Amino acid sequence: MLEAFDFDSQGNRLSGILHRPALSPGQTPDIGIIFANAGARGRLGSTFQYPLYARAFTALGYPCLRFDPHGIGDSEGNIEISAMPDFYGSLQTGRFVKDTVNAISEFKKRVKPKKIVLLGICGGAITSLLAAARESSIDGLILLSVPVLLDAEGQAEVDRLPSGYARQYLWSAYGKKLLSPKAWKRIFSGKSEFSTIFNYGRAALKGLLPQKKAKSQAKEIEKHPMFNEHFHESFTSLVTSGTKVLFLFGEGDALRWDFQQQYQDLFWQENATYDTQSEIHYLNGCNHLFTLREWQHQALDLAKPWLDSLGE
């Protein structure tokens, strides 16, 4: 059963959709799931994947809330016109956290689940993580393609491309074309996308060059200049307080390299709870936004047993 409603958050009316499962009278759901906004897609997600997930979870007995934060979709409020990296940067440092916390309160009032899980993709994943760290009642997180680095104005494109990903991309997109006369014709006629090839080429080479060694032998971690400290703080505080986290990444997503190289490789050994509280999966062939139905169903197949174990 779908319910459409509006609720207040920071002076704006936010628009929400509640999926209610069929429960016996007086029955309290074990787990309720709230979806956090990704980019400009609000409560729909790319290729309408949030409604698809919500329907699937509701069929299993889990009520779900999808909502638009301020300025997005059907919710009131304004978001100033800004350069893309600045907007994404603001999202990664908590632009929609207050709206998400208010949505959690509204959900608790309407549904009263025993446990609450936040789910988000990309910007929705980092919003879920930051909101959960500011709300004591979150028991689990399902994070798809969560970014660990910040986007910001002035950050060179080459810095945003992990070298492993750049090499994979160049090989996928251009490797086979090396033997194609048509492709060489495009190059010599100036029709190729030189800026893309140049940027990816630079990023790929960067990873092959020997890196400067740290002067000190001290065990200080060398973080990426755009590393999102909010990610580390929130994740650490949540897992040490018992929150479970399911990480899902597309195998073909640049951000999974960021996660592995800029986070897991550097921090994972620091704290045993990172491992015990987390489950990580890389979906074969899947892209950053999980756009194909096949990938969405794979994500659901991984989320279902994880939710079952959280509910036990």
Add this chain to the structure above:
Amino acid sequence: MQQSLFFNSGGHRLYGLYFGTAEPKDKLGFVLCNGFAGETVVCRSHLSHYARQLQAQGHPVLRFDYRGYGDSEGEFIDATVPAMCDDIHAAAEELKERSGCEKIALLGIRMGATLACIAASQRKDLHKLILWEPLPNLWTYVFAELRQTVAMQTILFRDVRITRNEIVDNIAAGKPSLVDGYDLNCIDDGFPLGAEFIASIKDVDLSPLLATIEVETLIVHLREKEGDASKKLRKFAEGFSAENAAVELTVAVEKTVPWKHGRFYMTHSPKLYETTNSWLERNDA
């Protein structure tokens, strides 16, 4: 004040966002018709923002999702052109019933604008038609957009294993376009296309319909740089009958066009709204 609601169309519960007014100005209400597939997700904010401006001018407004789209019931694959036009009519009736308005204005964006033209040719209570960058030929547009699906293959398989024509043939025959377990009968990176939808867009012939439209019509070409309206839209505007309808074709320049992944993040289109408001003022709405 806005109100989220559901209403019925062809056995489906459709989601709507209603912007009410105490007394509808000129008894005129606006139905907002969203675009196609992935565009519908990003254009939602732009339509809802404009709905608030129309409401502030005294007009009740209903923004809604077609069946199979967004928050409405149904499957995307089943949303054909006639079904989506039925949804527009259902939304118009819902708006009249809720607001007490007697006249309807249809405002559509991209494919929603094209559908608004079809619906406009079927209504007697239509007062105004606003078309934000209509798609004059739906089939040409959809076929062109299938390039993305082909491009996706080069990333997934380092090769194009199935061409656009083969994808279209498979869709028409009700067969999946399976490559390594993926069904590539989709558009915009993942919206599944069905045989009935493809047949329905191929069936659309706007020429005879446009000539029958008898209301003031605004067509806006939304661009990122100054310039004239495209040839395509100039030709489209010529399709209206000069005797029947006063048609104005104009250009609005924004930093980023909503359906393109531009350099700027925008959830509203101020220049587009300004252009439309100015036309409404000149045409006494």
